Amino acid sequence: MSWGFLRDILSGVNKYSTGIGRIWLAIVFVFRLLVYVVAAEHVWKDEQKEFECNIRQPGCENICFDHFFPISQIRLWALQLIMVSTPSLLVVLHVAYRESREKRHKMKLYKTPGSMDGGLLCTYLISLIFKTGFEIGFLVLFYKLYGGFNVPRLVKCDMRPCPNTVDCYISKPTEKKVFLYFVVVTSCLCIVLNVSELSYLIFKYTIKCYLERYNKKVQTMKSECQKLKYVDPAETASTALFHSNASPVLDRKKFILY
């Protein structure tokens, strides 16, 4: 069980995504997952061992490290990657549900189980909203936990059992800062892609709905016109004679409809 598992699951989502969704997937794989595994993980490898405080008091370093890094940035990044990728599974589950329904009823219920309409469209939109929500949530968490996206060289710690305010030095702060900025930039890019995909889908299907309704209206009007064109002229004359006090409105209507 490793990142390869997530990659295999997400590759299945690719089939049911829009073009923007596929770009999002490529960015997640290449610029986030791959960078995390081949580069970023090693930067934070010995972070506690290399965290050094200017004191010999046992326990002071441990307490200070725990105070400044309640959860390590790299672990938060990993959680973010998992949470942000998971809503896409909703779409895969929905398609699997549709396929099982078709099998159960032994007839074709949908154009194709993966076609983006009705319920599947709603699921896709919900997954986009969740993805965006998680991205923003994690960025805010990063910001709040570490006081911005900066990694300082030196932090001052005065927790017990440190006897007074002690200087503690973080290892590789510049490299960690560079990777944090990388996380922020790729996150923002993914948020922009998700929001554009959401807008594009809502816009496309609203226009489609509108056009369908408009076409239906035009079709019904056309068929009414056709019906009225083929009324027997003799019949109209006889009804006019029979109803000598036929309303002038009705007569006017006849002339208008032709």
Next chain:
Amino acid sequence: MDWGTLQAILGGVNKHSTSIGKIWLTIMFIFRVMILVVAAEEVWGDEQNDFVCNTLQPGCKNVCYDHFFPISHIRLWALQLIFVSTPALLVAMHVAYRRHEKKKQFRKGGQTCEFKDIEEIKSQRFHIQGPLWWTYTSSIFFRLIFEALFMYAFYFMYNGFRMPRLVKCNAWPCPNTVDCFVSRPTEKTVFTIFMIAVSGICILLNVAEFCYLLIKVFLKKPVFFFF
């Protein structure tokens, strides 16, 4: 999830590349990715642990290491390889889009005589012409830009490509100018020069491929290409 994923993605693009492109891809994976994974990572493995400063002042080593190595060579190479491989994704996406269009046409029944089945569409090789030419050429252009940018960043950050044995550091909290010793400087210099040389060869191959594509197109249709 590792370099194998990148290899799988780029391997798909290989089918539609020129011969120079195929040579570039081979050099990328054998002389850069493999060397990075198999050898270079071992050399830089414990770089901070073995970085020793001639002082007992706590924190001095951390600060001096951070000052002289803002980003480790290994990470910079990993990022360079990822960024340089990414333009090929543009070509992969373009090819996937064209295949998707052909599959749609095939399903509608428009061009049934051209392909026997969908499997043939999947394994079809696209020639580099028309819009694909533009995508392919742009991808080579971006590759060149990224390679050059990273080479420059390397040179700028480390003042050349040599790894010194000794660096003098006077960043606070070091009490005065302190001698710090880099671990395995010669081995690191050797690998740095090797990686830079291979980068240079890749740049030359990209430039050659770029010129080849331009010449091929202008010789075929000198005036009417753009219409």
